[in-house]
Amino acid sequence: MVKNGSLVANKQFETLMRKADIRSMSGIAVITSLVKPYMCPGTCVYCPTEYRMPKSYIASEPAAARSQQLNFDPYQLMQKRIEMLEGNGHPCDKIEYIIKGGTWNAYPLKYQYWYILESFKACNNFSRDVEVPSTGEDEWREKKLEDIQTALEEEQTFNETADYRIIGLTLETRPDAISPKTIHHMRRQGCTRIELGLQAPDDKILDLIQRGHSVQQFRDAITLLRQAGFKVDLHFMPDLPGSSPEHDVEMYKTLFTDLALRPDMVKIYPCAVIKSAELYQWLQDGRYTPYGEEGLFRALLQMKLETPRYCRISRLIRDIPSEEIEAGNKITNLREELEKELHKRGQVCVCLRCREIGRQQKLMSAEQLLADPEIVVETYETIGGTEYFITMEDAGHQAVYGFLRLRLPEKIGEKNEKLFEYMPEIRDVAFIRELHTYGQLVGIGKTEEGASQHTGLGSLLMKEAERIAKEQGYNKVAVISGVGVRGYYEKKHGYVKEGTYMVKTLS
Ligand SMILES: [Zn+2]
Structure with a gap:
């Protein structure tokens, strides 16, 4: 009706009508x-x-x-x-x-x-x-x-x-x-982003489940992807055959201590036995027994606490209808249950997802929300380069309004040369791997009161990234840009399309 002109648009009404706001x-x-x-x-x-x-x-x-x-x-x-x-x-x-x-x-x-x-x-x-x-x-x-x-x-x-x-x-x-x-x-x-199933950083378990690749292959893949500026979302699967709650937590920790891994995002999908999987046979003949809800809950809670600020736990269980699950986790609101338990203990998950402004704003006071956010820069090492995780946060560091992932690659390895053969535009560049500002989605080019999407956060983060790149001796920056945002980098920040990246020479 708004489209055909028989009704005037009303933002408040639209917000009320919006189902499943979380998406x-x-x-x-x-x-x-x-x-x-x-x-x-x-x-x-x-x-x-x-x-x-x-x-x-x-x-x-x-x-x-x-x-x-x-x-x-x-x-x-x-x-x-x-x-x-x-x-x-x-x-x-x-x-x-x-x-x-x-x-x-x-x-x-x-x-x-x-x-x-x-x-x-x-x-x-x-x-x-x-x-x-x-x-x-x-x-x-x-x-x-x-x-x-x-x-x-x-x-x-x-x-x-x-x-x-x-x-x-x-x-x-x-x-x-x-x-x-x-x-x-x-x-x-x-x-712009790859989802990779690692499942378990332990060759013995990978062998047992017939995964068909080694941890080393995984390390090489993630390194290569990062050297091309990609974001990597890694799948981790607790409760696999051959593991225990303690071992799962230990393995999860190595995701962030192993300099070849350190994923940007992680999806934690506890193993679920589905009838059509071979594992169902294992369950039948006793070769596999899941370690039970209590053990899983305890392990997941610990994993949340071991997750660094730069990583986003993007999923905590898979969307499998519980009637399909023969064995394994069946709690569908596991994520909420875990949050409740952490809250009870006075602990918090500092992963990127939990700190997003959309989730934090109801916990914050008006003063906190009105105060100017500030830029925070964290660095961490990975094989082949240093990552700068640049965030815009409230002064109390409770909420993230936006963030940028900057990568400064170091050594030129043999595999990188191969990469440059295909994509010469990324030789010796600093990478902007991700730029994201949060807030209710606002139409491109529109502004809406109270929304944080177009308040210049993106520009502030870009300037900071370019400043750091230049200071560290890089004179070229490449953004692994999605097709639909190429124009943003071109018009707002002076980048030009070179190969499949948006590139800028720093003056
Ligand atoms: Zn979290």
Whole structure:
């Protein structure tokens, strides 16, 4: 009715009508699509293997169910999801797009490029007078890879100024699929973040569960990804065969003490036994017994306390309907229960997610909220470079209003040379791996009273990052920018597109 002019927009009413507010609390609408079922090189024992589902997914998970209903068609999935979210009052002008299912790099290259091409097209067609027709899965098979790549580039350029912009793209893969070449392709596809399943940093357990890669392979993959400026979201799985609550906590600690790991985000998915997984047999014949809810709760509580400020615990359990779980955690509100327990003990989780302003503001006084935030810079070492975690926080360091991840790479290793062969634009650059300001999602170009999205936080953080880079002897900065925010770096900060990155030479 607002659109057709029969009603005047009322912000207060819209806020009241907005369902599931949490989804856009971080300032961005998250849209998840699944790729079609395809072989996965893995043989992990805990992995659900359902007919007509990509490996590791269960048909009753919400995103999986939606994807199956639309026959894993990327175009339909994107359009329907935008319509649905907007119908529920969530603006979708900034989309964090997550593609899930199996191992991305195991899919044929043509399929990968086609899937992303159709996703961008679906967003762009909302802004077009004459729509570019969607192409089906059979049509792309006939086309040359270069043609699909060129079409994707055109859609990406259009998306820079479209109404629905893809500002970040997450792909899910395995460490043994990461190489300079696959990284290059994922950059061309617009990928900015990788989800990697480590599960357990212990070769004995990885062997036992038939994960098919070693901890060292994982360390190499995450290092290489970081050397290309990617953000890495790591999956950790407590309660696997061969572990115990104590051992899980010890392993979790190594995620942050091992200089090759130190992930930006972590998803903690306690092992759940699903009927279609091999682990179900193990459960039946006694080879595996989960360590029980009490042990799991205790371990997770400790993990929260071991998480450093730069890391975001983005998920704490997987969205598996409890009736599918034969054994393992069935508490669906585990996260809330853990928070309650920490609160009771007078302890806090300082992970990035828990400190986001959206979650902290109801705990803060008016004075705290009105006081000017300040910039805090924390550094930590990783293999191949130093990370600067720059945040804008309230004076009491309770809440984060926005943050930036700056990486200053050091030694040029052999693998880096290979990376530069594919992407010469990233030689000797300082990387801005992530820039994020929080607040209720505000339309691009609009301002709304009380919202923190467009109060210049981003610019302050960028200036600080460029200052540090220059001070440390770098004269070039590269942003691993999502397609939909290229324009922001260009217009607001003077960056230019070079290869697949936004680059600026510091004067
Ligand atoms: Zn936390």
